[in-house]
Amino acid sequence: MDPLLLTLQLLLGSLGVLAVAAAEPGEAHTQALRFAACVLLTFGVARLKPLGIVRLAPISYLATLVLLVAVLFVGISPDGSEARRWLLLGPVTFQPSELMKVVVIAYLAAFFHNHLGDWQVWRPMLVIGVAAGVVVMQPNVSTALFLFALAFAVMLAAGTSLTRLLSISLSAAIVAVVVGGPYLAQYSYLGDRITGFADLWGDQVDVQGTSFQASRARAALTRAGILGIGPGRPVNVPEAATDMAAVAVGQSLGLLGMLTLVTAFVLLVARGLRIAAVTRGPGSLLAAGACAYIGGQAALNLLVAAGLLPVTGVPLPFVSYGFNSLVSVSIATGFVHSAFRAARAQGADL
16 A cells, blocks of 8 residues: 555545535534545455456446446436436445446556557447446436546557547547437536526626525635634535535635645645556556546536536545445545555566
């Protein structure tokens, strides 16, 4: 295990418990227990060799795809939501689209490692396009687009030529639109989010409607100042424990808390990319993809919290309340630790 990575993971998890305690005090204990369990999951994944991870990738992809399809038929939706994204497994709700993020990283790492440049465009095109298309059908457009971004990052790390990169991306986009595009017209929330973002930076005539969440987040961060108003104070922002967990941290700890949050993510990604750069074999692609996942999702969430992007519903890694996101990012962090162990065995200077 890499000590710096583990320290940063524990720091971010602690900030997550603080955020949940401010937004939903009764759930802080649950968040702490879940995070502790997911740290153990990271240890378990880290014990696997990169080659063992990529060997499991094809069957993991097929199994997760089956679960994504099952969501369309037997999935559940929260009260007041138009989206169907969860499977009810006893007392636990499971979101396959979160797991698909790490599965796509592992599958593409396996594919590019095994074929060593001698491959056809259609296989990664179908893997990316079908997965994204089924996620769009839920509908979950932000996650579908994020899957494209993750695949793009892994292909770049694999040294894919520009021609093939564009061919795969465009072909996969066509597949995703064919599979999931017809379903988007059924859902109104997509347009509402864009309208709310425009209103936030426009006349602000609908701060009690489409731009309510974003405007409340801005007000909370403004009120917090440099040092915050202290933990334990209620956060008057919708979804403050999940989508807006960064706002809960900012209100409690102020600008210094937000800078700590951003710095932790920057250091984690920088360390992961360093490990990817010195590792030979599939571990390099696993670490690069995991860094793209954690860093990219953190950037999206923080930009939404700052009002610089429309609300997407993308959770903040390690910080947002929710077991599915914690499981997914903990597996991704395990990929980086696994690459670290491989690099050490190869005699790399870390």
